[in-house]
Amino acid sequence: MMKLSILIPSVCLVGVMATGCVSNKKFAELQSTNTKLQQSNEQLNQRLQASESDASGGKIRIKSLEEQIAAEKANAVALQAALNKCLNSSSQGNVNISKLVDEINSSNKYIQQLVNAKNKSDSLNVVLTNNLTRSLSQQEMSDVDVQVLKGVVYISLSDNMLYKSGSYEISDKAGATLSKIAKIISDYSNYDVLIEGNTDNVPIAKPNIRNNWDLSALRASSVVQALQTTYKVDPKRLTAGGRGEYNPLVANDNEAGKSKNRRTQIIITPKLDQFMELIGKAPAETKP
Incomplete structure (x- = not known):
């Protein structure tokens, strides 16, 4: 996995400290800039890992269809x-040949159905994901992950x-982000919505929270x-x-993995007819 690194600010700070030719205030500003750049680097790495995980899941689904096709x-x-053997053998009758044909x-038709299903699944997922995320900014998308799996929409929030x-x-x-998520939910008002909390495996140490079960449910x-x-x-939908x-x-087993596992999922579950309607429906754009 590619790891982004930001070294120049750190080197600059060392150089500044070595020369001692700037004020404490300037040094503090440089330190602050270095910290922000390191935080930005970490966020970019997390987004890279999330993207690779999502791509891996897509590859698994595609591989399954490709195996069936093969x-x-x-x-x-x-x-x-x-069939060729029958044609070359005088002992086979026309009935057997017709059956093989x-x-x-039938086999070729099924292969084409599998290919069409794979292509349609990929296209639907792209359309639905674009519809659901069009009101989110680029910055918000770093904390929001949207997937469509078997007609169910998963919106994961860090x-x-x-x-x-x-x-x-x-x-x-x-x-700001929750208001846009609420707009998505309101646009599809006939669908049930499950809010699901998830934690990492680090035990919680709070007097009013017994364990991670409590924390995930409370969140x-x-x-x-x-x-x-x-x-x-409408609370009846929630x-x-x-x-x-x-x-x-x-x-x-590392902080990046724990951070990815600490999430809240909003799961929108339409019925089949509602899912087909969702394909052609895009939520109204939210004004900035």
Whole structure:
């Protein structure tokens, strides 16, 4: 995995410290700039890891369809070989030949259906993702991940954006993004919405929170209540649930993995007819 590095500000700071030719104020400004650049570097690395994880999931789904296509193509080759053998053998009758021809045609038709399903699935996911994220800014997209899997829409929000550190209280900076998420939910008013909290595997150490089950459920409940009270989403559509540390996206063996696993998912589940309607419907653009 490519790792972004920002070295120049650090080198500059060392040079400044060595020469001693700037004031303490200037040195502090340079230190602050260096810290911001390092934080930006870390955010870019996290976005890179998230993108690689999403791409990996897509490759798995595509590989499954490609394997089915390959298997059917192999079956078609075997059937064609059997047909050729029949044609070269005087002991085979016209009935067997006709049956083999029908099987070959049926196999080829199924292969084409699989290819069409793969192409349609890829296209639908792109259309739906674009529709759902068009009101989000580039900066907001670094904390928001949208996926469409088997007709279900998953909007994943990072805990850094949503909550105060080590808490289940919604942070002030989450308001702008949550308002746009609420707009998406309101645009598809007939769909059920599950808010699902997830944590990493680090035990919580708070007197009023027993464990990560409590923390994940409380965080999901906070989002539900914000959507209801602040953004006027119908509470009858909302369900809050917590999965603790038991639904990780990646291993919890480093800080980047833990950060990715600490998330809240908003899961929009349309019925089949509603899903087909969603394909052609885009939410109205939100004015900046």
